[in-house]
Amino acid sequence: MGDSRRKEIKRHISEERLDELLGEVEDNRHQERLGFLKNLYQGDTIAEAADREGRSAATGGRWLDAWNEGGLEGLMPSFGGGRPPKLNEQQQDELVELLREGQSWKSQEIQHLIKDEFDVEYHPDYLGTFLRQLGLSYAKPRPKRHTVLRIQKRSSTSASATRSTRATMMIHQQTRRRR
Numbered sequence: 001m002g003d004s005r006r007k008e009i010k011r012h013i014s015e016e017r018l019d020e021l022l023g024e025v026e027d028n029r030h031q032e033r034l035g036f037l038k039n040l041y042q043g044d045t046i047a048e049a050a051d052r053e054g055r056s057a058a059t060g061g062r063w064l065d066a067w068n069e070g071g072l073e074g075l076m077p078s079f080g081g082g083r084p085p086k087l088n089e090q091q092q093d094e095l096v097e098l099l100r101e102g103q104s105w106k107s108q109e110i111q112h113l114i115k116d117e118f119d120v121e122y123h124p125d126y127l128g129t130f131l132r133q134l135g136l137s138y139a140k141p142r143p144k145r146h147t148v149l150r151i152q153k154r155s156s157t158s159a160s161a162t163r164s165t166r167a168t169m170m171i172h173q174q175t176r177r178r179r
Contacts, residue, residue: 007064009040012071021072029077036063037075086120096134 013021018038025031032053039049050060067075087095098113099105105113107127114120122130 007046007061008068009037009064010068010071011041012067015041033063033075033077036060037067040064086122087114087118091118092134096136099136 015038018034018041022031022034022038025034032055036049036053036055039052040046044052046060046064047057050057050063053060055063063075085092095114095117098117099110107124110131111122111124111127114122
């Protein structure tokens with residue numbers, strides 16, 4: 001990017017204050033924006049400064065415009081917090097207690113439990129994410145060990161085992177080795 005396309009940067013704060021803010025900030029989004037500014041203060045072009053933060057030149061241009069117009073407050077992201085959770089904290093705690101009692105749960109069983117207890121539905125694709133956020137996971141159905149052994153025994157006694165049977169046997173053997 002040539003100098004003719006370089007935008008002017010307004011120095012709303014000193015470089016020393018910028019260094020202080022960089023040392024205090026804990027949020028990655030804030031840190032990368034402040035790092036971008038620091039790079040500009042050091043003489044980088046918008047493209048170079050943005051690239052150092054892993055962003056595009058277009059994003060750098062938007063950040064610089066926001067900085068020039070609103071200073072530090074204009075540069076920092078302001079997220080609305082997203083959609084509120086379907087289950088409030090108390091309901092989430094109740095769910096965790098229900099799931100920790102007794103058996104392992106399958107995802108479909110957890111969906112039915114949530115629907116029955118709280119009248120709330122979660123999409124199957126999101127359920128795993130939701131459970132991980134609660135510090136939980138769900139059981140995945142697996143074939144029982146005696147079923148695997150029966151398949152292996154049958155395959156080894158038959159001299160003319162098909163390719164699919166051999167492949168199944170190899171998969172089960174590999175699975176056994178990993179355990």
